[in-house]
Amino acid sequence: xxxxxxxxFSYFPGCSMATTxxxxxxxxxxxxxILGLNLIExxxxxxxxxxxxxxxxxxxxxxxxxxxLSLAPAGRPLVAMCPRCLHYLRSGQQCLKDDPQIREDLxxxxxxxxxxxxxxxxxxxxxxxYGLGRLQANARRSLKGLRFVPYYGCSLFRPPRxxxxxxxxxxxxxILTALGxxxxxxxxxxxxxxxxxxxxxxxxxxxxxxxxxxxxASDRADCLITACAMCQLNLEIRNTSKxxxxxxxxxxxxALALGADDYEEWFVRHLVDPRLVLQKLALVA
Amino acid sequence: xxxxxxxxxEIARPDMVAAGKPRPSLAAEVKERSGTDLNRxxxxxxxxxxxxxxxxxxxxPNQVLRLVQFGMGEKxxxxxxIWICVGCHTCSSQCPMSIDIAAVMDTLRxxxxxxxxxxGKPNIIDFxxxxxxxxxxxxxxxxxxxxxxxxxxxxxxxRDLDVGxxxxxxxxxxxxxxxxxxxxxxxxxxxxxxxxxx
Numbered sequence: 001x002x003x004x005x006x007x008x009f010s011y012f013p014g015c016s017m018a019t020t021x022x023x024x025x026x027x028x029x030x031x032x033x034i035l036g037l038n039l040i041e042x043x044x045x046x047x048x049x050x051x052x053x054x055x056x057x058x059x060x061x062x063x064x065x066x067x068x069l070s071l072a073p074a075g076r077p078l079v080a081m082c083p084r085c086l087h088y089l090r091s092g093q094q095c096l097k098d099d100p101q102i103r104e105d106l107x108x109x110x111x112x113x114x115x116x117x118x119x120x121x122x123x124x125x126x127x128x129x130y131g132l133g134r135l136q137a138n139a140r141r142s143l144k145g146l147r148f149v150p151y152y153g154c155s156l157f158r159p160p161r162x163x164x165x166x167x168x169x170x171x172x173x174x175i176l177t178a179l180g181x182x183x184x185x186x187x188x189x190x191x192x193x194x195x196x197x198x199x200x201x202x203x204x205x206x207x208x209x210x211x212x213x214x215x216x217a218s219d220r221a222d223c224l225i226t227a228c229a230m231c232q233l234n235l236e237i238r239n240t241s242k243x244x245x246x247x248x249x250x251x252x253x254x255a256l257a258l259g260a261d262d263y264e265e266w267f268v269r270h271l272v273d274p275r276l277v278l279q280k281l282a283l284v285a
Numbered sequence: 286x287x288x289x290x291x292x293x294x295e296i297a298r299p300d301m302v303a304a305g306k307p308r309p310s311l312a313a314e315v316k317e318r319s320g321t322d323l324n325r326x327x328x329x330x331x332x333x334x335x336x337x338x339x340x341x342x343x344x345x346p347n348q349v350l351r352l353v354q355f356g357m358g359e360k361x362x363x364x365x366x367i368w369i370c371v372g373c374h375t376c377s378s379q380c381p382m383s384i385d386i387a388a389v390m391d392t393l394r395x396x397x398x399x400x401x402x403x404x405g406k407p408n409i410i411d412f413x414x415x416x417x418x419x420x421x422x423x424x425x426x427x428x429x430x431x432x433x434x435x436x437x438x439x440x441x442x443x444r445d446l447d448v449g450x451x452x453x454x455x456x457x458x459x460x461x462x463x464x465x466x467x468x469x470x471x472x473x474x475x476x477x478x479x480x481x482x483x
Binding site: 015047054056060064067154197201202204237268 | 337338340341369371372373374375377378383385387388394395398406408409410412414417420425427428431432435445448451452455456457458459463466467470474475477
């Protein structure tokens with residue numbers, strides 16, 4: 001693969017990808033490596049602020065996002081996979097653009113410049129912008145026969161504050177159908193996974209998750225594929241119905257199609273074993 | 286009596302409102318801080334019909350907007366809805382008047398915390414506080430620590446234990462936190478953060 005030109009990006013993993021969803025991170029790194037996309041982890045990154053900072057204090061939330069922006073080296077885009085992290089990083093950058101005073105204060109506090117021109121991108125965006133040819137050249141396993149529900153979660157294209165940013169709607173289908181999979185159209189792909197209510201009020205979230213899983217089953221989907229690690233987790237742990245459908249993170253299916261072979265290590269971390277579905281399609285041994 | 290009926294009755298007879306002093310400036314205040322014009326709301330109820338969590342709420346999102354418009358401060362600041370809202374933006378994406386309803390909820394929560402009113406869903410603020418404690422200490426969220434701290438606060442140790450054990454068995458909960466090296470830069474950010482338990 002030495003003929004592929006390497007492209008460098010700063011990479012913001014975020015707390016979920018770094019810990020709970022380590023399998024999503026590992027498969028993402030595999031997929032990126034195969035495609036010649038060099039994801040360089042942002043040095044000493046911190047939590048993006050998450051819903052909790054956003055809920056409790058606006059300045060804290062902005063400060064958390066801004067510190068990450070101050071750590072990003074100039075000259076290469078900052079890439080995130082987690083939709084919520086992406087949302088907070090972009091909102092933070094927007095706030096700093098709108099309020100130069102806050103930006104100057106923070107720059108002085110940390111002794112580092114904060115670029116408001118830094119390009120902040122989602123991983124799917126670099127795939128579509130730079131990777132389509134690379135995808136085609138590196139596909140090793142066909143996803144033919146895999147019927148999936150594309151489940152974006154709520155942060156990639158809904159937030160009104162980011163309405164003027166690029167829209168990601170449809171990108172997951174574009175990428176995965178190009179690799180042979182088939183998107184099912186009628187499931188509840190836009191229904192929220194429950195976010196933090198999954199931790200605080202599981203009895204509220206369980207019926208909603210069951211509805212989502214049920215709708216996928218009645219559309220004869222083999223699996224749901226999420227863009228967000230928290231959605232992946234919530235859809236697995238809050239499903240109390242008898243219907244069990246594997247939930248993949250986007251990067252797992254992508255890496256699988258690109259020929260990654262350490263998938264056993266990812267799949268043992270799932271609460272719903274995905275191997276049966278994949279074995280049926282001869283995607284894994 | 287349903288909440289809607291109660292609300293209609295209270296609105297029809299403002300002298301009967303037992304929900305504290307009216308606060309006519311509230312709508313302007315929320316508009317200013319949230320950056321969204323909630324006065325455009327004409328009660329079409331798209332938000333209330335679309336919200337996935339409406340069953341756990343005491344007021345639908347459109348009712349919350351109405352309470353703000355009518356300056357019923359105490360009622361709206363102490364309600365459950367503002368805490369149940371996770372900011373999924375299902376409502377905003379359906380709003381024909383493009384009101385950023387989640388931003389209104391954010392703002393009402395900020396005001397509720399600043400003014401120290403009784404919190405409508407104390408377990409949710411406990412959870413957020415626990416996350417923030419983790420962020421302040423490590424700069425990143427340590428989920429096992431957050432869940433244990435949350436359980437300590439709510440005292441419900443056995444609740445949801447099966448899910449926790451499954452996650453531990455699948456090695457989804459790291460025992461040790463992942464940390465930021467320059468953690469002082471993080472703790473400094475918490476200086477602005479208003480809370481009782483600091």
